[in-house]
Amino acid sequence: xxxCPDWPVTAAxxxxxxxxxxxxxxxxxxRLLAVSAAAxxxxxxxxxxxxxxxxxCPELVVLPHDxxxxxxxxxxxxxxxxxxxxxVQVVRPGxxxxxxxxxxxxxxGEEHAAAAVLVGVGDAGVHGARAGVADxxxxxEQAARAADxxxxxxxxxxxxxSAAFLAGLxxxxxxxxxxDPAAVDLLRRLGxxxxxxxxxxxxxxxxxxxxxxxxxxxxxxxxxxxxxxxRREAPPELTRVVEFDPPLDRVDQVAFTLRATxxxxxxxxxxxxxxxxxxxxxxxxxxGGLVTRTWLHPRFFTxxxxxxxxxxxxxxxxxxxxxxRVDLVPEDVVPHGEQADGLWGGAPDEQLHRALTRMQGRLxxxxxxxxxxxxxxxxxxxxxxxxxxxxxLPRRPGDxxxxxxxxxxxxxxxxxxxxxxxxxxxxxxxxxxxxxGVLSAAxxxxxxxxxxxxxxxxxxxxxxxxxxxxxxxxxxxxxxDDAAGRLARFQVVAVDGSAWLLLVDADARxxxxxxxx
Numbered sequence: 001x002x003x004c005p006d007w008p009v010t011a012a013x014x015x016x017x018x019x020x021x022x023x024x025x026x027x028x029x030x031r032l033l034a035v036s037a038a039a040x041x042x043x044x045x046x047x048x049x050x051x052x053x054x055x056x057c058p059e060l061v062v063l064p065h066d067x068x069x070x071x072x073x074x075x076x077x078x079x080x081x082x083x084x085x086x087x088v089q090v091v092r093p094g095x096x097x098x099x100x101x102x103x104x105x106x107x108x109g110e111e112h113a114a115a116a117v118l119v120g121v122g123d124a125g126v127h128g129a130r131a132g133v134a135d136x137x138x139x140x141e142q143a144a145r146a147a148d149x150x151x152x153x154x155x156x157x158x159x160x161x162s163a164a165f166l167a168g169l170x171x172x173x174x175x176x177x178x179x180d181p182a183a184v185d186l187l188r189r190l191g192x193x194x195x196x197x198x199x200x201x202x203x204x205x206x207x208x209x210x211x212x213x214x215x216x217x218x219x220x221x222x223x224x225x226x227x228x229x230x231r232r233e234a235p236p237e238l239t240r241v242v243e244f245d246p247p248l249d250r251v252d253q254v255a256f257t258l259r260a261t262x263x264x265x266x267x268x269x270x271x272x273x274x275x276x277x278x279x280x281x282x283x284x285x286x287x288g289g290l291v292t293r294t295w296l297h298p299r300f301f302t303x304x305x306x307x308x309x310x311x312x313x314x315x316x317x318x319x320x321x322x323x324x325r326v327d328l329v330p331e332d333v334v335p336h337g338e339q340a341d342g343l344w345g346g347a348p349d350e351q352l353h354r355a356l357t358r359m360q361g362r363l364x365x366x367x368x369x370x371x372x373x374x375x376x377x378x379x380x381x382x383x384x385x386x387x388x389x390x391x392x393l394p395r396r397p398g399d400x401x402x403x404x405x406x407x408x409x410x411x412x413x414x415x416x417x418x419x420x421x422x423x424x425x426x427x428x429x430x431x432x433x434x435x436x437g438v439l440s441a442a443x444x445x446x447x448x449x450x451x452x453x454x455x456x457x458x459x460x461x462x463x464x465x466x467x468x469x470x471x472x473x474x475x476x477x478x479x480x481d482d483a484a485g486r487l488a489r490f491q492v493v494a495v496d497g498s499a500w501l502l503l504v505d506a507d508a509r510x511x512x513x514x515x516x517x
Contacts, residue, residue, distance in 0.1 A: 001138035002081060002117060004129045005149075006072075007094025008034040008124035012063040023057050025050075028065040064318075070094065079273045080124035084116055086274050086335045089137075097137050101421045103335075114154040130154070135162050136225025142166065163223030167196030174198065177217035178210055195221045204428055228406035238272075240265045240328040245324035247286040251314045254323050255307050262303040265328050270336070275300035278332025281313050283320035294331060311366075356388050374398045375473050378489065379501070379514050406476040406489055411501050413516035418503055418511035420449040423492075432508035433488045437473045440508075446494055448512060471504070489513070 004010065007166065008026040013036070018024055023039035025032045032048045042057040052061055070093035078096060081088050087096040104113040114131035123127045125287020132143025134157035148154040157165045166173075175184045192198050198206075206214045219225075221439035234430040242261045248254050269276055274496055279301055280294045295301075295309045310326060360368040369387040376382035384395040423431050425441025447462045471488035490502045499516035 001091075001132045001133075001137060001144045002096050002098065002121065002129060003132070003141060003144035003483035004077065004121075004126055005214075006034050006036055007074070008065060008070055009036045009063075009095070010126070011070040013064065015069055016061075016063055018061055018063075022061055023059060024061045024063060025053060026063050026065050033065050034284040035164045067093070076124050077121055077126055080120040081117055084120045085113070086333070087222060087270060091137070091141070095141065096487050097140070099335075100133055101241055111152070111154055111158050114156075115138045115152070118153060128153075133157065134165070135223075136220075138220050139166060139223065140226050142169060148510065156243060161197065162225065163193065163196075163221075164222060164365075166221060167194060167199065169195045171195055171198055174217045174221065177220065178213050180210070180213075183214075185209060205283075212330075212415070238265070238268050238330050238333075242326045242328075244322075244324055244326075246326040249322040251311055254314060258307055258326060259303070261326075261328070264265040264304045265306060265330075266301065269330065269333065273336050274333045275336050276330040277301070277442050279306065280310060280327075280331045281310055282325075282329065283310070283319060283323060284325040284327075285311060285319040286324040287321040289319045289321065291318035296332075300334075315364075315424075366392040368376070375400055375402055377402050377472075379406065379410055383414070404472050404489075406472055406501070409516070411499075412517040414514045415512065418513045421502060421510040421512045422447045422449055423490075423504070423510045430508040430510070431504070433471050433473070433504055433506075435486065435506075437471050437488065439471070442490065443468050443490070446492060446502075459496060459498065461492070463496060464500070465492055467493045490517075 012018075012026050013020070013022075013024050013417055021038060022036075023042060023044070025039055025044060026034045027050055030050055032050070032053055035044045035045065039057060039060060040054075042060075043059055044053050044060070047054075050062060054062070054470040068272075074090070074093040074096075078088055078090065081096060081098060085098045085103045091097055100110050100113055103116075104110040107113045107116055112131045114133060114174040117133055123451060128149065130144045130149065131154045132140040132145070132147060133154070134140040139162040141156055143155040143157050146169075147153050148364050165353065171187050171263055172184055174187075174195060178184070185458065188195075189197060192201075199218065201218065203215060206218045210217070240261050242258055244254070244257065248257065258309050266276075277297050277300050278294060279297070280292065281291045282290065284290050291313065293313050297305060301309075307327060315398050333473055356368055366387050369385050370392065372384045372386050372392045372394045373382055374384055375396040375398040381396065382394075382398070384393075386392050422445045424445050425431050425442050427441065428445075429441065431443050434440075444463050445462050446465055448458055448460070470490035472490075473486070473488045475486045486506050488504050490504065491499065492502055493499045500512055501514040501516070503511045503513050
């Protein structure tokens with residue numbers, strides 16, 4: 001995280017032509033919003049009224065707060081940072097985030113990477129900036145604020161050291177997170193003067209008093225920062241537009257004409273040491289029709305990949321007339337170093353990608369893909385089919401709690417549709433499970449009632465049950481008419497050694513959902 005102290009003062013002073021040694025304050029709504037170092041030396045602080053501040057420092061220069069001016073003044077700083085580390089997230093004017101991974105590997109460490117960024121910012125005319133490196137943006141910003149301005153101006157918090165670093169900071173740093181100006185004063189009156197003391201509170205107590213903002217502040221105070229770095233949008237000049245006059249009605253003609261533009265598109269990214277991993281293609285016909293699709297790539301787009309995506313999009317339909325225009329918009333760009341091959345190359349992976357891409361080009365976009373494991377309660381719910389080339393994101397996030405989730409080990413064979421089964425107790429009556437998860441009887445025998453021809457290797461008659469575990473009750477999507485509603489899962493082992501994952505509903509109907517091989 002790069003932090004330029006007193007940026008509102010710096011931007012306003014540069015616009016007004018005020019010298020760096022004069023005491024300056026930026027005001028908003030009659031109070032001081034930011035003050036310069038010279039003004040702080042006279043006892044001025046944020047929040048003071050203008051009249052009181054001028055009585056303490058008669059020579060104080062008062063300038064109005066202008067967010068647009070601050071943003072415009074910060075653009076040269078962002079340009080200097082992007083010249084060193086492409087992909088910058090602007091947190092606010094005066095503060096920006098940079099992904100440290102690729103840059104630190106290139107420059108020999110995080111401290112060297114931060115020093116290079118600070119030198120570039122100094123060459124842009126902004127002096128006194130500080131840098132912080134940590135696991136998350138919040139901790140990195142606090143590290144930048146805690147950096148020694150007289151030494152390296154960089155503070156590095158090691159991996160896993162966020163909680164220990166935050167523990168000694170004053171609780172004031174949580175003020176912007178709590179959303180209530182009086183919250184920090186309340187914490188002080190309760191004797192909680194450090195972030196570490198706040199982190200020791202029970203999350204239920206924090207939620208009851210401060211709500212969702214307090215819970216988020218509590219997680220950050222414990223060093224759990226789930227926010228991820230979001231790259232700055234690619235410069236608009238990287239967008240490429242092709243207009244066809246006259247419009248073309250054949251896909252191969254569009255692909256052939258687009259080849260040179262695709263080469264120029266990739267070359268323009270390469271000139272800025274960037275590669276595109278997310279591409280938005282907009283196709284328009286001569287009747288006003290528009291089809292937009294965002295394509296993702298597991299590595300990065302080449303010119304041939306760009307042409308293939310346009311061909312696939314046109315082949316999918318949606319336009320009613322000849323193609324009149326194609327827009328290529330890079331939505332997600334990353335530094336080329338993050339996608340470069342390792343020291344020993346990446347030939348096997350590259351050959352695999354090319355082979356699957358050629359197969360996908362012949363069979364269709366959704367014909368070739370991979371399975372991604374995510375969150376869910378059952379094994380089928382956790383799998384997401386992702387077409388090859390798209391980002392491997394699961395349909396349901398796996399880092400959230402899933403009450404009733406099936407514990408490991410997971411079954412190896414998951415049926416596309418559950419097949420019928422019968423489970424009975426000692427009295428040969430079907431075993432039922434009530435809403436409290438209580439069984440009507442212990443499962444004793446199992447029969448797979450497969451419809452039609454039974455699967456190869458599956459038992460066809462009754463099998464005594466050797467062992468069972470469960471139930472894992474699930475009550476989901478109760479608001480949908482066609483949903484299963486209340487279910488329970490069982491792990492069952494028959495005497496022949498076969499192991500099954502079974503489902504039972506509220507009406508004592510059983511199904512086979514998967515088999516353990």
